[in-house]
Amino acid sequence: MNELVELVGVTKSYDSRNVAVNNITLTLPKGKIIGLLGPNGSGKTTLIKMMNGLLTPSQGSIKINGQYVGTETKAHVAYLPDRTYLSGGQKISQILDYFCDFYADFSKERALEMLQSLNIDPSVKLKTLSKGNKEKVQLILVMSRKADLYILDEPIAGVDPAARDYILRTIINNYNPDATVIISTHLIGDIEQVLDEVIFMRYGHLALYTSVDNIREQHGKSVDAYFREVFAC
Amino acid sequence: MLGKLLKNEWKSTYKIGGLMLIVLVGVTFLGWLAFQSPMWQQMSNDNYYYRSSFGVSLLNIVSVCTLLFYAVMLVAVSVGIIAYLGVRFYRTMYTDEGYLTHTLPVTEGRLLFAKTFISGIWMLIISLGIILSVFGLFAFMISAMLPAGYSLSDFWQEFWRVYETEMKDMFALIEEAFGMSFRGYFIYMVVSLILSAFTSVMTLFGAISMGQLFTKHRVLMAIVSYIAVSMVKGIFSSVIEGIVTNIYVNSRSDSPAIVGSYINTNMIIGLVLSVVFAALLYLTSWLVNTRRLNME
Incomplete structure (x- = not known):
């Protein structure tokens, strides 16, 4: 059994006119790096939130590792949201202890190594760090877990190119090779080289789910160029 | 996991809760200072003669204002703790911080219980603190108004003597007659x-x-x-x-x-x-x- 994520008829609507995710059925395998791509408002974050139990689907079901989203799946999913979800008043060392307490797959040693490589002192409070460093700390926390599924929502948005390189390096060098990584972004050019598969979303619908090689072979284009063609205004 | 939730909830709240307790101790001390004004001594029955000479002095005004401040601070602490707990619950459950809270591998039931239990404990601690502070202030007031030569323990001894000899039977009668x-x-x-x-x-x-x-x-x-x-x-x-x-x-x-x-x-x-x-x-x-x- 190679399926890791199973979405069946997943829909999220806020009212009859506002359907954020519309009837998505999809099965994602283990051991892949998958780009969740689409323009702003296409439903990427809504789908991710449902996979993490932060939004309740209006219809459909989501299974991860054969289990419906819940306590069990949360123990095996490492999630990086598109916002700062840590309390600024806490010291980084306290946050590390917090992750140690709750995530059995969290490696404090690995987190400390990564922090050291960035010259971030674990004894300082999170609020004293720059925006970029805060995002890096969050990424370090997520990538220090030996999870089955990493879901990274816009990990490279709003950071400079050097920071993007660091973030992508951190993801590639630290994820559990047996795991699947879902990276949501609209900065396709920056992450294209690390992707195995892509999911295109448009207006809440699944527009395409295929491998990167398939796009290159069938369309003779890069993912970025193909994306621009598909989503041309 | 429940133990870890309770531990982390306590660690996240003890600073503000502790600060409120320190504020309570501080204002209770101010209450004690307020009763050090000679005005209270002059108001006691044994010093009735001096009541006629009781006037408005700066010390008396400061004493009364301090007691008003004490009352305001007591209300502020009791409102403050519930406001703090409510805001913290909202922040950690339903704002950006909730993204971490709700992706922890714990059931929502345990999460809610941990937050409610620790918040309830803080409400209880602050309520007890306020009650103790008011009793303390009451004791300071009695001490301040006692005639010269009388101590607080003398007052309580006298109080219990009066209760045992004159009030206890009356209370028993009321209890019996009214079924209380x-x-x-x-x-x-x-x-x-x-x-x-x-x-x-x-x-x-x-x-x-x-x-x-x-x-x-x-x-x-x-x-x-x-x-x-x-x-x-x-x-x-x-x-x-x-x-x-x-x-x-x-x-x-x-x-x-x-x-x-x-x-x-x-x-x-x-x-x-x-x-x-x-x-x-x-x-x-x-x-x-x-x-x-x-x-x-």
């Missing part, structure tokens, strides 16, 4: 104090969670929910109280014991209603978090 139990009332007050610490946070958290059922203006809707819940509870209490009163009036009993029975019934109904409403709102929080969680 002052010891029972004391136990009721202790139980009410403990329960109200928890029911108040359950009600508050329930109202905040109800606000999450709306797609827009969730904070405003949480406030509206809290007011609506308080109003419904008030109406419900009034209706039941009215029914109970009607039953007692219609009983046409001549026995004085009916007074105690009426008071006891109303007290128990009030307590049960508080617990039932709090339980309903706790259930609402649980349902919102398990079935209707929609993080913005």
Whole structure:
């Protein structure tokens, strides 16, 4: 059994006119790096939130590792949201202890190594760090877990190119090779080289789910160029 | 996991809770200072002669103002702790921090219990602190107003002597005639104090969670929910109280014991209603978090 994520008829609507995710059925395998791509408002974050139990689907079901989203799946999913979800008043060392307490797959040693490589002192409070460093700390926390599924929502948005390189390096060098990584972004050019598969979303619908090689072979284009063609205004 | 949740919840709240306790100690000390003014000594019965010479001095004004400040601070602490706990619950459950809270591998039930239990404990600690502070201030006032040569322990000895010789039998007579139990009332007050610490946070958290059922203006809707819940509870209490009163009036009993029975019934109904409403709102929080969680 190679399926890791199973979405069946997943829909999220806020009212009859506002359907954020519309009837998505999809099965994602283990051991892949998958780009969740689409323009702003296409439903990427809504789908991710449902996979993490932060939004309740209006219809459909989501299974991860054969289990419906819940306590069990949360123990095996490492999630990086598109916002700062840590309390600024806490010291980084306290946050590390917090992750140690709750995530059995969290490696404090690995987190400390990564922090050291960035010259971030674990004894300082999170609020004293720059925006970029805060995002890096969050990424370090997520990538220090030996999870089955990493879901990274816009990990490279709003950071400079050097920071993007660091973030992508951190993801590639630290994820559990047996795991699947879902990276949501609209900065396709920056992450294209690390992707195995892509999911295109448009207006809440699944527009395409295929491998990167398939796009290159069938369309003779890069993912970025193909994306621009598909989503041309 | 519940133990870890409780530990982390305590670690996150003890600084503000502790600060409020320090504020209570500080204002109680100010209350003691206020009663060091000679004005209070002059007001005692044994110094009646000096009362005519009691005038408005700067020290007296400062003393009275300090006591007013004490009263304001006591209200500020009691409102402050519930506001802090409510804001913290909202922040950690339904804002950006909620993204971490709700992706922890723990059940929503345990999460809610940990937050409610620790918040309830803080409400209880602060309530006890306020009661101790008021008793302390009362003791300072008595000390300040005692005639020269009398100590506070002399006062209490005298108080108990008067109680044993003159009041105890009277209280026993009242208890017997009206079917009341002052010891029972004391136990009721202790139980009410403990329960109200928890029911108040359950009600508050329930109202905040109800606000999450709306797609827009969730904070405003949480406030509206809290007011609506308080109003419904008030109406419900009034209706039941009215029914109970009607039953007692219609009983046409001549026995004085009916007074105690009426008071006891109303007290128990009030307590049960508080617990039932709090339980309903706790259930609402649980349902919102398990079935209707929609993080913005």
